[in-house]
Amino acid sequence: MKVIKGKRVLILGANSDIAEALASDLAKMGNSLILAGRNQEKLSALASDLIIRYEVPVSVELFDALDIASHKDFYKKIGESPDIVICSFGYLGDQELGENDWGEANKIISTNFLGAVSILNIVASDQVKAKDRTIVGISSVAGDRGRGSNYLYGSAKAGFTAYLSGLRNKLYSKGTHVVTVKPGFVKTKMIEGIDTPNALTATPEKVSKAIIKAVTRNQNVVYVLRRWSLVMFIIKHIPEILFKKLSL
Amino acid sequence: MISNWNNYPNVTAEKTNLISPSEIEKRYSNQNFIMRGAGKSYGDASLGDRICSSLEYNKFLFFDKNNGIISAQSGVLLSEILNVVIPKGWFLPVTPGTKYITIGGAVASDVHGKNHHLEGSISRHIASFDLMITTGEVIRCSKTENSDLFHATCGGMGLTGVILNVSLKLKKIESDRITQRQIKAPDLDSLVGYLNEFSSYTYSVAWIDCLKGGKGFGRGIVMLGEHSVQNDLENKPSLNSAPENQLNIPFNFPNFALNNLTVRLFNEFYYQKTYRKDNTFISGYNSFFYPLDGLGNWNRIYGGKGFLQYQFVLPMEGGKEGLVKILGRINRRGLGSFLAVLKIFGEQPEGILSFPMRGYTLALDFPIVRGLFDFLDELDKIVQDFGGRIYLAKDARMKTEMFLNTYPEIENFRSILLKYGVSTKFESLMSKRLSILNSVID
Numbered sequence: 001m002k003v004i005k006g007k008r009v010l011i012l013g014a015n016s017d018i019a020e021a022l023a024s025d026l027a028k029m030g031n032s033l034i035l036a037g038r039n040q041e042k043l044s045a046l047a048s049d050l051i052i053r054y055e056v057p058v059s060v061e062l063f064d065a066l067d068i069a070s071h072k073d074f075y076k077k078i079g080e081s082p083d084i085v086i087c088s089f090g091y092l093g094d095q096e097l098g099e100n101d102w103g104e105a106n107k108i109i110s111t112n113f114l115g116a117v118s119i120l121n122i123v124a125s126d127q128v129k130a131k132d133r134t135i136v137g138i139s140s141v142a143g144d145r146g147r148g149s150n151y152l153y154g155s156a157k158a159g160f161t162a163y164l165s166g167l168r169n170k171l172y173s174k175g176t177h178v179v180t181v182k183p184g185f186v187k188t189k190m191i192e193g194i195d196t197p198n199a200l201t202a203t204p205e206k207v208s209k210a211i212i213k214a215v216t217r218n219q220n221v222v223y224v225l226r227r228w229s230l231v232m233f234i235i236k237h238i239p240e241i242l243f244k245k246l247s248l
Numbered sequence: 249m250i251s252n253w254n255n256y257p258n259v260t261a262e263k264t265n266l267i268s269p270s271e272i273e274k275r276y277s278n279q280n281f282i283m284r285g286a287g288k289s290y291g292d293a294s295l296g297d298r299i300c301s302s303l304e305y306n307k308f309l310f311f312d313k314n315n316g317i318i319s320a321q322s323g324v325l326l327s328e329i330l331n332v333v334i335p336k337g338w339f340l341p342v343t344p345g346t347k348y349i350t351i352g353g354a355v356a357s358d359v360h361g362k363n364h365h366l367e368g369s370i371s372r373h374i375a376s377f378d379l380m381i382t383t384g385e386v387i388r389c390s391k392t393e394n395s396d397l398f399h400a401t402c403g404g405m406g407l408t409g410v411i412l413n414v415s416l417k418l419k420k421i422e423s424d425r426i427t428q429r430q431i432k433a434p435d436l437d438s439l440v441g442y443l444n445e446f447s448s449y450t451y452s453v454a455w456i457d458c459l460k461g462g463k464g465f466g467r468g469i470v471m472l473g474e475h476s477v478q479n480d481l482e483n484k485p486s487l488n489s490a491p492e493n494q495l496n497i498p499f500n501f502p503n504f505a506l507n508n509l510t511v512r513l514f515n516e517f518y519y520q521k522t523y524r525k526d527n528t529f530i531s532g533y534n535s536f537f538y539p540l541d542g543l544g545n546w547n548r549i550y551g552g553k554g555f556l557q558y559q560f561v562l563p564m565e566g567g568k569e570g571l572v573k574i575l576g577r578i579n580r581r582g583l584g585s586f587l588a589v590l591k592i593f594g595e596q597p598e599g600i601l602s603f604p605m606r607g608y609t610l611a612l613d614f615p616i617v618r619g620l621f622d623f624l625d626e627l628d629k630i631v632q633d634f635g636g637r638i639y640l641a642k643d644a645r646m647k648t649e650m651f652l653n654t655y656p657e658i659e660n661f662r663s664i665l666l667k668y669g670v671s672t673k674f675e676s677l678m679s680k681r682l683s684i685l686n687s688v689i690d
Contacts, residue, residue, distance in 0.1 A: 045307040045321070048308060048309050048310065049306075049308045052308035052310075053328075053331075053332060189265050189267050
C-alpha cells in the first residue's frame with residue numbers, strides 16, 4: 001500500500017464538489033496541493049482554508065480545459081513535477097440543446113475529452129517523476145454505454161475512459177499508475193432532495209475516500225458505489241436489439 | 249421536516265445550501281428566504297418556507313497568528329475556529345454554551361457567554377463582516393463603516409441579509425486549561441451575593457436548583473473561571489484543542505422520563521456532589537464552557553415532543569425581586585427544569601435587537617407539556633413588568649405584543665432596513681410571528 005503523505009498533488013478542475021472534498025482529505029493527510037481551475041475567487045477561498053486548517057502549502061493556478069493552447073504553459077508554470085495528478089473537471093451540458101446546437105455539443109466533447117487528453121498528454125510526457133507517480137482520471141458510468149438521454153456526454157466520457165485505459169497500459173512500465181474513477185450519481189451541494197435514486201447517489205466525501213483508497217492500493221477502475229458495477233454490468237450486457245427500444 | 253435544537257416547531261421547508269452568493273441571489277430573486285446555520289437555536293428564528301443553510305459556506309479566509317484576527321465564511325463552526333486558534337495561543341473572545349454553532353449564527357443572535365459582565369457579547373469583538381442585502385449588493389459593515397447596518401445585523405436574527413464572512417478579534421491565552429472556582433450557595437440571596445461579589449472573575453455563572461423550596465429556595469453553585477496562566481500549572485502549559493470524549497443519546501427518551509421527581513433527584517445529586525463549600529481546581533476548556541457538548545444529541549432527553557428554553561433578562565433594579573417571583577411560580581407549579589442557569593449581564597451598547605441588558609438573566613428548559621405555553625405567557629407578564637425581555641434565539645412562542653413592548657428599538661431597526669432597501673426579503677417564521685418586519689414595506 002502506498003502512503004499519501006508529503007506528496008505534491010495537482011488537482012485539475014478544483015472547483016467541483018468532488019475536487020473540494022478531495023483537496024480537504026489530501027491536505028489533512030499532509031500533502032501540498034496545486035489547485036487549478038477557472039474560478040479564482042473560489043479557489044483562493046479553498047486554498048486559504050486548507051492552509052489555515054492543515055498548515056500545508058497550497059497554491060492556486062488558473063486553468064481552463066477548453067483553452068488547449070494554454071496547457072503547456074500552464075504545466076510549466078506549476079513548477080516542480082507533481083507526484084499525483086487528478087483530472088476532475090467535466091461538463092455535463094445539455095443533451096437536447098447539444099443535439100441541435102454545435103456550440104453546446106462541442107463544449108461537452110471538448111471539455112470532457114479533448115481538454116482532458118491535451119493536459120494528460122503533457123503530464124504523461126513529463127518523465128521527471130514518472131516513477132511512483134499516479135494519474136487519476138474522473139470519468140463516468142455514462143461512458144460505459146451510450147444512452148439516448150446523454151450520449152454526447154457519454155461518448156466523450158467513453159473516449160476518456162478508453163484513453164485512460166491506454167495510458168495505464170503505456171505508463172505501467174515507467175512506474176506511473178493510472179486510476180479510472182466512475183462516480184455515478186453524486187449529490188450536488190446547492191439543492192437538497194434532487195431526484196436521483198438514493199441507493200445510487202454518493203456524496204462528494206465518499207467519492208474522495210474511494211479515490212484515495214484507489215491511489216493507495218493501485219486500483220485500476222473504480223466504481224465509487226459497488227452497486228454501480230452491477231448496474232452497469234447489466235446495462236452493458238443488454239443486447240442492442242433490445243437496448244435500442246429502451247428509454248434510458 | 250425540519251426543526252431546530254428543541255424540536256419545536258417542526259415544519260416543512262425547501263432547503264438549499266449557500267455555495268455561491270450570486271447563485272442564491274438569482275434563485276431567490278423573487279422569493280423570500282431565511283438563512284440557517286447549525287440549527288442550534290431553540291425556536292423558529294431560522295425556520296421559514298425557504299431555508300438556505302450556510303453550513304457548506306465554511307472556508308477560513310485569513311488568520312493573523314500574531315495579532316489574533318481571524319476571518320471566515322459564515323458557515324464555519326466555533327468548534328472549527330477553536331481547533332485552528334488554540335494551538336496558536338488564542339481563544340474565542342465570547343462563546344455561548346455550545347461550540348457547535350456557526351459564526352454567522354453567532355453574529356445574527358449576538359451571542360453572549362459567561363464573560364458578558366466584563367467583555368460584552370460577541371458583537372463587541374467583531375472587526376467587520378460582509379452582508380449581502382436584497383439587491384445582491386455586498387456591504388462591508390463594522391462599528392465605523394455602515395455602523396447602523398452593523399448594529400441592526402448583530403442580534404438581527406438574519407433579517408437584514410446574508411452574512412457572508414466575519415472577521416473576529418481573538419483573545420490571547422497561555423494555556424488550554426481553565427482555573428475554576430465553585431462555591432456552593434445555600435439560598436438565592438447568597439447566590440446572587442456571590443455573583444456580585446466575584447464579578448471581577450472573567451467568567452461567572454450560577455446553576456440554580458429551581459425545584460428547591462423553603463429554606464433552600466434558590467440554592468445553587470456559583471461557577472467562576474479564568475484561563476489558566478503559567479503560574480497556575482505544574483507542567484508547561486499546553487495549547488491543545490483535542491475534543492472531549494463524546495457520549496451520545498441514541499434515541500428520544502419517553503416523555504415520562506423527565507419529570508418533577510427525576511429532576512429533583514438530579515438536582516439533589518448535583519448540589520451535593522461537591523461537599524466542600526469553596527473549591528478551586530483546573531479543568532479543560534471543554535468541560536467548563538461546553539459541558540453539554542460532551543453529551544451528543546442531549547435534546548433527545550426531552551422526548552420527541554420537544555422542549556422550550558425560556559431565557560429572560562431583568563434589569564438590575566428590582567431584578568432580584570423579579571427573580572424571586574418567577575422562581576416562586578416555577579417552584580409552585582413544579583415544572584422541572586434540568587438546566588437552570590443564572591448570570592449577571594454587563595452593559596450592552598451594541599446591537600439594536602441584541603438581548604442582553606445590565607441585569608440578571610436566567611435560562612430554563614421545559615419539556616413541552618399541556619399548559620406550558622399559558623404558563624410561560626404568565627411569566628412573560630412578570631418579565632415585562634420588571635422591564636425585562638426574552639432572548640429571541642431561544643424563543644418559539646412569545647406573543648407579538650410582548651416582543652414589541654420589550655424591544656423598544658424595533659422602529660429604529662425597521663427604519664434601517666428601509667434605508668438599505670432590505671424590505672421583507674429575509675423572512676422567518678419568527679419574523680412573521682412577532683411582526684418584526686411589519687411596516688417595512690416594499
